[in-house]
Structures are given as structure tokens and as C-alpha cells.
Amino acid sequence: MHMNIKLFYFARLKETLKYSTEELALPTEISTILQLKAFLAKRGDVWGEMLMSKLKVRAAINHELVDDKATISDGDEVAFFPPVTGG
């Protein structure tokens, strides 16, 4: 069974990937943030660089900051963004 998720990208990631948001049907073997990153990285150069490089990428599931091991559920809102710089 496929999981359907909504993906958001912000700041430098949004700009470089040229994606702000997308809906995605995930292959069944993908259940963690790390697996999702590896999956997206296969889209090509820029994707690999942004998501798998030494650049710090933060992830959130349903508006909560999570780490690479966090698991994704059907219907989740997942976001990728750089370290924050507000204030």
C-alpha cells in the first residue's frame, strides 16, 4: 500500500530545488525521513547535493521538528529546510 504525503521545501532548498510543495505517493519501502531523503536525492544532482550533502537539512513532520530516524505515516505533511535564522 502506498503512503500519500504532502511535501514542503523552504528557503535555500525551495530556491535551489525549484519546488515549494508537492504531493507524493511513496513506495512502500520508504518509512523514515532518511529513506525519503535518499529517495528524493535520486532525482538528480541538485537534489542529491541539497538533501544528502554535508549541508544541514532540517526536517519536520506535521509541524514538529524531527530527526532522520523519524517515521512517516500516510497523510503526513513533511517539510525540508535549512537551519533557521529568524529573530
Place this chain on the structure above:
Amino acid sequence: MHMNIKLFYFARLKETLKYSTEELALPTEISTILQLKAFLAKRGDVWGEMLMSKLKVRAAINHELVDDKATISDGDEVAFFPPVTGG
């Protein structure tokens, strides 16, 4: 030779002693704050209570906080007051 000083009292001291300010010619044997306190205490009950009791009395010479051992010079402005409560 007498030293002439100007004395100020503030807050609870001013109210109880009924003195706001006075000019004083000090006897030659008085040179420290503690000696001045003892000298003023001889004026009577309220003076002794206020200046020599366990009530904390702070002193300043020429606008600087000082302790009981500080020495007084001719022309000094000396002040007695309770612990401060501003802010």
C-alpha cells in the same frame, strides 16, 4: 580646630529625627562616621535608637556610600539614610 560639615537625613530617619539637613561644627575628637553617629546619638532617645540601634543605617560622604570606618574631612557633605528601596 573644628571641622564644619553639612548633614542630610533621608526617609525614615528624616521623619523620625525631624531633621532634613543641618550644619555642624564637629568637636576635634570626631573623625569617623562611627564617631559621628555616637556623637549624634547623645542628643537623646530617638537619635540613639535611629543611629546606634540594630536598624541598618547607611552613610554617604560627598555622595559616595561609605562604611562606619570612613573618615570625615572639613567641608564634607555627610548623609544618613535607611537601606534603599527604589526600582
Place this chain on the structure above:
Amino acid sequence: MIRVQTEDFDVGLEIQQLRLAQPNIGAVVSFVGQVRDMNEGDAITELTLEHYPGMTEKALEAIATQAKTRWDIADILIIHRIGQLKPQDQIVLVIASSAHRGEAFKACEFVMDYLKSEAPFWKKEVMTSGESRWVEAKHTDEDAKHRWQHHKN
């Protein structure tokens, strides 16, 4: 109270409202952040603030709640601006009111330290050359946050 907005804010009015809402408190501590005219040695002409609608408000709410749990606080207000700003524009306002000044100081600084490393905002700045760049996160901000995890009160 949390507000994420493009409009400017009136610091004096916000402080007064928090102050007058509580006749039994004596202390109101506030932090105002403004856009600096220089960063990393370059003159800055413009700053754009991006955020993550929904998550940003939730993150700020969580930080304010944590501060209220940790210290004896009457109220906390956080206002953060988004969109295009110029040097010396106000970016952020944090106010903490309390019966005790020490608690208000700690809560206000705590909120700023956590906001700086946990609230999803990103700054992009334009330099006089016309070039723009994303502002890099400072690890001093991470350090400032960690400080609160190691010391009591």
C-alpha cells in the same frame, strides 16, 4: 500571545497593554530586534523573511508555553515580522511580565534563544552590490539555547 505578521508593531503600546493587564505584577522585560545595516562585513540594503505558515506559529506557541512552565510569568507576547524589511526596521518583539524581575528577564531571554534556533524563519539579505544571499545560521545561537538545558532556574 503569538503574532506573525508583515506589518510593523508598536513596542510602547504592546508593553503598556501587558503591563496594565496585571495590577499585581511589577516587572515587564522586553526585547526588540532590528535589522542591522551590516552583516559579515557587507552593507545590507534589504532583508526578506520567509516562514513556514502553521509550523512557525506552533513553534512560537510551544516556546512561550515552555517559558511559562519554567518561570513565574504573568504573560508572554511574541511578535515576529515576515516579508521585506529594510535596515533599522523592527523584526521581532518579545515581552515577559512577572511579579519578579529575575523571572521576567530569564523568560524573555529564553524565548529569544529558542526562537533563534527553533522557530522556522529564514533570512535572505540583499547587499549594496545587488547580490543576495541566505543568512547562515550561527552556532552561537545553538550554544545560547543549550545553555538553558544545563542550568536550573
Place this chain on the structure above:
Amino acid sequence: MIRVQTEDFDVGLEIQQLRLAQPNIGAVVSFVGQVRDMNEGDAITELTLEHYPGMTEKALEAIATQAKTRWDIADILIIHRIGQLKPQDQIVLVIASSAHRGEAFKACEFVMDYLKSEAPFWKKEVMTSGESRWVEAKHTDEDAKHRWQHHKN
């Protein structure tokens, strides 16, 4: 800058003036103290603030100078009111501006802690019964001051 005055003050205006005076600073921390409607369990209807003209200004000046020496501070403003005040009137305002928020927070709190135990002001309060009394100094204020003598930065 030091001001001891009977008139009220405009917090928003004062913060704005310190902020706009320095395009290179990002952080402005302020403390506002207000008259509480209760003290030691009694409702308060009035508060009178006495000071020592000449020495008070000098003491505040010395505290501000010490804060500027100790931290990286652009400017410090202290306004303290004297005379008759009512509950919820503003008593005191301290503002510290800096390039670094941590420095501004420390300097502002330091000034308040020293002001509370070194600046010659005395409060007398009137209760609803019509009786009045001098406010007692709190040793927690002495403790707050001593804290700064034991820890670095």
C-alpha cells in the same frame, strides 16, 4: 543617559530613540517597573518616592558606566521617577542596546539589580486604611546584586 523626574515617560519613544541611534546594533532590551497594587498582603493606594538629589544621579551614572565597561553595550538609558505615584504607574525604565542580545540582557538586568540596592531612593506606601509605612529593603535584592560579583560575564 540618566533622568530622575516626577513626570511619566514614554517607553516606546525611548526604546525607538536608542534603537534608531545605532544602525549597527540588533538588540534592545528594556525593563519597565510599575507600582503594584499590593505589598506584603495589603492593598496600596499610593506610593511616594524620595531620593537624594545629587547622589542619586551620580549613583545611577556609576552603575551605567560599570555595565558599559563590563559588556559590549552601545548605550544605556535609566529613567527613575520620584514623588507621588499610584498603582500601575510606571516607576523605572532601563534600556540597554547592543550588537549582541546576550550582552544587552545582562547589562539591563545588572543595572536593575544594582539600582535596587545602591541607588538612593526610598518608597513610602499608603494603604487603603489610610495608614502609611516605609517599604522595607528586601535581602533578595542584595542577593541579586551579589550574584554579579561571583560570576564572570
